Amino acid sequence: MSINNFGRDIKALRTKRKIGSRELSRLIGKAETYISQLERGLIKKPDYNTAYAIMKHLEFTESSIDDFLYNFYQIKSPKRIESEAQEVANWEEKRAAEIEELLSQKQKTSGSDQEDKENKLAYNEKIFESEWMIELIKNLEKKNEEIKMELSFNVNNNAQTFEPVIQNLHFLLISMRKNRENFNFFVELFNNNLSILSEGSKEKILKIVKEEIDK
Template identity: 80%
Template structure:
């Protein structure tokens, strides 16, 4: 059974600090088996307050806990969730206003003969599309930063195991610039959320890949 990242990290930190799993469970006000279940992956992701209490009792500086939970494990504080919801609401409101302005401008240009109306129409359209594209790019860049953090963590903690993963990922990514088939394969593979697959499905995929590799 695979162990989720947070449970794995908690086990490493708890062992280093010589705190028993039952003792830590009691310190955070949970059943004695809670930490053991978390470390074994039976609890996929705890709520923020529980995760915060765990890190606090593992002697982490409280001012650093929120950043660690978000950057390494995507466990968001209520404050961050509220802030992100506000950002989305503000963006949606701004975009709706831009679309309304665009449609209104288009109606005015239908009624009034102006010099180079097509150019103005295209310029307005491009402004709306660029706002949307910029937001998409910002979101993707944030995700890319999170991927880098997670890869760096595994390189640091599991270098020998992770060596082939990095080399093979690098080979596939670099080849995509010249090989459209590899590009299409990569895109179609990761259009799916592989983390949600059942254990049986994951084992079937690995079995198929291993079989193909052995044939070649």
């Protein structure tokens, strides 16, 4: 799920619980048209307190709302924002200490020119990795968790429909360990943003895939 789907999902939950949009708007202390605008995508990102109130009145357990809003929609509570900021500050402080240690070791080094070059190379590589590789890995791990959450949500709510999807995805992923062609196919396929394709393009692709499999 993404933040853009929050309004859509709220509408589905509200409808299931038979709560009118005007009624829910009043319950959270907003104008009567607020929920309707949110569901139609006119309000892209509600603040945390508003989102929390909506989920509470849709009968979500209060203890689960914070994690749910963050994991599914990236809506962060003030406490979570503060915690993440502190983590960044702690990381920066630790990294600064590591750099100072590297500089100190470099200054103490009194070997040959070759040793100086090796030390400089090792220093530069560590700085290089810390500036983008660590951030890249962190972002990929975050997206991987979001993918797992999305799959889990669909499995739990659409188990029968999603069974062949998970089964075939599992086949393809496992086969990539030994089959380089499958690996290349997977990488090339998802090197593209398939979500932007038109409905007609998606139908063409599905038709081609079915024809190839049925051969």
